[in-house]
Every structure is written in C-alpha cells, then in structure tokens.
Amino acid sequence: MSRPVGMFDREFEWEALGRFALDAGMGATLGVVSGRRRQGKTFLLRALCEATGGFYFGADEATDGESLRRVGAVLADRLGAPAPLAFDDWYPAFDALLELGRDRPVPVVIDEFPYLVRANPRLPSIVQNVLAPRRAQRDASRARLLLCGSAMSFMGGLLAGSAPLRGRAGLELVVPTLGHQLAARFWGIDDPVTALKVNAIVGGTPAYRREFARDDVPSGPDDFDAWVTRTVLSPTSALFREGRYLLSDEPDLRDTALYHSVLAAIAEGNATRGGIASYLGRKSGDLAHPLTVLADCGLIMREPDAFRDNRTQFRIAEPLVTFYHAVMRPMWSDLEHARDSRRLAQLWRIGQRRFVGNVLGPHFEHVCRYWTAHQVVPERIGAALVSRVTSGVVNDPSARASHQLDVVAFGFDDDDQGQERLLAIGEAKWGETMGLAHLDRLRRIRELLSAQGRPGAATARLACFSAAGFGEQLQAAAAQSPDVLLVGPSDLYADG
Numbered sequence: 001m002s003r004p005v006g007m008f009d010r011e012f013e014w015e016a017l018g019r020f021a022l023d024a025g026m027g028a029t030l031g032v033v034s035g036r037r038r039q040g041k042t043f044l045l046r047a048l049c050e051a052t053g054g055f056y057f058g059a060d061e062a063t064d065g066e067s068l069r070r071v072g073a074v075l076a077d078r079l080g081a082p083a084p085l086a087f088d089d090w091y092p093a094f095d096a097l098l099e100l101g102r103d104r105p106v107p108v109v110i111d112e113f114p115y116l117v118r119a120n121p122r123l124p125s126i127v128q129n130v131l132a133p134r135r136a137q138r139d140a141s142r143a144r145l146l147l148c149g150s151a152m153s154f155m156g157g158l159l160a161g162s163a164p165l166r167g168r169a170g171l172e173l174v175v176p177t178l179g180h181q182l183a184a185r186f187w188g189i190d191d192p193v194t195a196l197k198v199n200a201i202v203g204g205t206p207a208y209r210r211e212f213a214r215d216d217v218p219s220g221p222d223d224f225d226a227w228v229t230r231t232v233l234s235p236t237s238a239l240f241r242e243g244r245y246l247l248s249d250e251p252d253l254r255d256t257a258l259y260h261s262v263l264a265a266i267a268e269g270n271a272t273r274g275g276i277a278s279y280l281g282r283k284s285g286d287l288a289h290p291l292t293v294l295a296d297c298g299l300i301m302r303e304p305d306a307f308r309d310n311r312t313q314f315r316i317a318e319p320l321v322t323f324y325h326a327v328m329r330p331m332w333s334d335l336e337h338a339r340d341s342r343r344l345a346q347l348w349r350i351g352q353r354r355f356v357g358n359v360l361g362p363h364f365e366h367v368c369r370y371w372t373a374h375q376v377v378p379e380r381i382g383a384a385l386v387s388r389v390t391s392g393v394v395n396d397p398s399a400r401a402s403h404q405l406d407v408v409a410f411g412f413d414d415d416d417q418g419q420e421r422l423l424a425i426g427e428a429k430w431g432e433t434m435g436l437a438h439l440d441r442l443r444r445i446r447e448l449l450s451a452q453g454r455p456g457a458a459t460a461r462l463a464c465f466s467a468a469g470f471g472e473q474l475q476a477a478a479a480q481s482p483d484v485l486l487v488g489p490s491d492l493y494a495d496g
Contacts, residue, residue, distance in 0.1 A: 057111065188217055200323070
C-alpha cells in the first residue's frame with residue numbers, strides 16, 4: 001500500500017493501519033485509533049480509505065437521530081442507492097456497514113466516535129453485540145471497523161477494565177505528537193537552539209505549523225522573537241487561544257476553572273501534589289480526582305522519582321498549554337487588546353523571563369530525558385538497552401541536604417541476566433555554561449548512590465546537558481574521562 005502524498009513520517013502508524021485493514025481473515029474485526037487533536041489521525045484514516053476503497057464517516061456533535069440519518073445518507077452514496085438509507089437504530093446501521101466487507105477486507109472508519117456516544121451512551125455495548133462471536137453478520141464479513149476519537153479520557157477507557165469493548169479490538173493505535181527531532185524536520189528548522197525554543201512552545205503537533213501558523217516558520221535565530229509575536233501572541237492567530245481551547249476537547253473536564261488552576265500551578269513550577277495543593281490553597285487529598293482526570297486526558301504526565309517510590313512529579317504534556325499558563329495567562333487582557341506589533345513586542349519582552357524559567361528550562365530537561373531514553377547511541381550511555389529515564393532526588397545525610405537530578409537512566413546489558421542497573425545521572429541547564437562545579441556535584445551524588453548500594457552506581461556515567469555550552473576545564477575533564485558525557489543542542493538533534 002503506497003504512502004499518501006503529503007504525509008510526513010507516520011510510517012509506523014501507516015503500516016499498522018495497512019496490516020489491519022488488509023487482513024484477509026474472515027470475520028469482522030475492531031480497531032481503535034486515538035490521539036490528541038491535530039496530530040493527523042483524520043488524514044491517515046481518510047488516506048487509508050482512499051487507498052483501499054474503504055468507507056469513512058465523520059461524526060458531528062448532533063442528536064442520535066440526525067447521526068443515523070447522516071450515516072444512511074453517506075452509506076447510500078457509497079452504494080449508489082437512489083435515496084438515503086433509513087435507520088431507526090444503530091444495530092441495522094452497523095449490520096449495513098459490516099455488509100461492505102462481504103466480498104473483501106475493507107476498512108470502515110467512524111471518526112469522532114465520542115460525539116456519537118455522547119448522544120447515545122449505548123453505542124459501545126451495541127458494537128460489542130454487533131461483533132459478538134458466532135454472529136452470522138460478523139462471521140460473514142471482513143469489514144475492519146475503526147473507531148477514532150480525540151477525547152483521550154474516553155478513548156483510553158473504551159478498551160479498559162470492564163468496558164463493553166474490552167478484549168474485542170485487534171488494533172489499538174495511539175497517534176502521538178512528533179518528537180523534537182522530527183518536529184524540527186517538519187518545521188524545517190536547522191538551528192538546534194531555535195528548534196528547541198519553537199518546540200518548547202508548539203511541541204510536535206503537525207497542524208500547528210500548517211493550519212494554525214500557515215507555514216510561518218522562524219527564518220533563523222534572529223527571527224524567533226518576531227515569530228512569537230506574529231503567531232502565538234497575536235490575537236489574530238489561530239494559535240493565540242489554542243492553549244485555552246485544548247481543555248474543551250475533553251468532555252470529562254467539567255469544572256474547567258479548577259483544571260486551569262491545576263495546570264497553572266504546574267506551569268509555575270509546582271510539580272508535586274503537595275506543591276500544587278499549596279498553590280491552590282487546598283488539601284492534597286482534594287487533588288486526587290482532578291490530577292487523575294488530567295492524566296487520563298493526556299494533558300499531564302506522572303513522572304515517578306527514580307529513588308523515592310512514594311514521590312511523583314507532574315508535568316504538563318502539551319507545551320502550548322505550559323506556554324499559555326506560564327507566559328500568556330498572566331497578561332491575557334493586555335494581549336487581547338494589543339493592536340500593533342510594537343505593543344506585542346513589549347509584552348513579549350515582559351514575558352521572556354517567565355518563558356526561560358518556566359517553559360524553556362523544564363522543556364529542555366524533558367527533551368534531555370527523551371533523548372537519553374530513545375535516541376542516545378548505546379555506547380555513549382554504557383549499556384545495550386536503556387529501560388527507563390526519569391528524574392530523582394538523592395539525600396545527602398552528612399550535609400543535611402538533598403540533590404535534584406534532572407536525568408536518571410536505568411538499563412540492562414546483554415549479560416545482566418534481567419537485573420536493572422543505574423546507567424547515568426545528569427544535570428540539564430538551559431541558560432548556564434556548565435563547568436567543573438557541576439561535574440563535582442554529580443560525582444558527589446554518584447558517591448552517595450554507591451553508598452546506598454544502588455546497582456551500577458559506581459560506574460554510572462555523569463551527563464552534563466547544556467544549551468549554553470561547557471567551560472574549557474569541563475571539556476578537558478570530559479576528554480580524559482570516558483565516564484563524563486557532555487551533551488549540547490547539536491547532539492540532541494544529531495542522527496544516531
């Protein structure tokens with residue numbers, strides 16, 4: 001199955017959809033496709049239907065009866081019927097869709113499935129019964145039913161626990177945002193520092209370049225500030241309100257004021273539940289539900305501490321939401337009423353400090369962890385396989401202090417016999433040139449971890465990540481010590 005024209009990357013997702021859609025086995029099957037809005041799910045599914053002669057139906061926010069009428073009309077067009085097909089219930093509608101796969105494998109796509117369920121909560125159970133084993137209509141069909149949606153909390157629960165469709169899907173595909181390297185290629189940005197800055201604002205969502213920014217890309221490092229003011233901060237830009245609107249995509253977020261406040265607390269640097277509770281003036285136990293809902297929606301991520309089982313930090317998963325809460329929300333009224341580029345430039349200068357401290361710094365740490373987990377050359381990290389990378393806090397009893405580590409990597413060697421060991425510990429600095437003092441701090445932390453008996457601690461690599469560069473003495477020490485790893489922006493964007 002040939003790749004569609006205009007598709008960037010997504011080879012893995014395209015191949016998975018093709019294998020599922022063209023499976024020649026008898027019996028209709030179910031697949032679930034999810035992912036945040038504007039990641040290209042609809043593009044992929046429409047292209048799949050075009051390439052295979054499949055059926056595509058995009059649901060609207062409508063009543064159940066109107067949706068049934070629309071399905072009947074679209075299906076009639078597909079069959080060449082003289083009039084729309086009339087359905088008074090979803091059972092005959094799905095049976096008619098299964099009939100499309102009577103002679104050959106054919107994908108049958110229902111996009112924005114949560115809209116339909118909002119109007120008719122019985123739909124997951126109906127699909128369960130329609131695809132029940134030994135049901136004649138199911139067994140005689142090779143339809144590949146694909147349910148797609150962007151409401152992550154709903155789609156995540158569609159196949160979970162005791163849900164009606166649990167165990168019924170032959171495909172569960174999540175279309176992710178682009179990683180920082182792919183995002184730089186997609187935006188056509190060659191300078192790694194500029195790429196990191198852009199990624200810290202818009203992340204890896206493809207639509208933010210094409211539909212939202214209309215292919216307005218920073219022409220170079222000197223154009224970055226002007227690009228921010230003419231796109232993200234401009235009240236006429238589609239990106240301007242996107243950080244606020246992302247919450248409305250999730251039907252489970254009813255008290256939006258509370259969720260905005262939780263996100264604001266995290267964007268302010270309050271990463272623990274206690275810190276968030278203190279920021280909001282609430283008890284820590286009161287936040288269990290909103291934090292769980294935001295995590296289920298994919299808006300925040302839980303990051304367990306590498307060394308403390310009972311400590312978890314929270315991070316906003318969507319960079320544009322972080323940028324909105326850290327930079328835009330505190331001066332929202334001024335931004336809304338700005339009417340010229342000069343005023344926007346003034347406001348951006350005011351927001352620069354918050355951008356560097358609350359957005360760029362944490363995002364750089366995240367990119368460093370992602371690079372260590374997924375893109376570092378194994379020889380540089382000292383193991384055949386990196387199993388997990390997170391952050392952590394190490395206690396120093398003699399100094400009555402604790403040390404924060406931005407990068408803690410664990411992994412396995414081929415001969416480790418299943419025992420996970422510590423591979424590397426690291427510190428990440430966005431705007432600070434790193435020197436010997438940073439290396440000495442990492443060496444002290446390594447000694448503490450060795451004294452605790454952590455497997456692999458004695459030989460763990462010491463990684464210094466900096467966007468501002470490294471002092472000559474640190475570079476000399478790294479050249480003489482194979483256990484010291486210096487990583488700059490160009491390394492984070494290098495292939496291999």
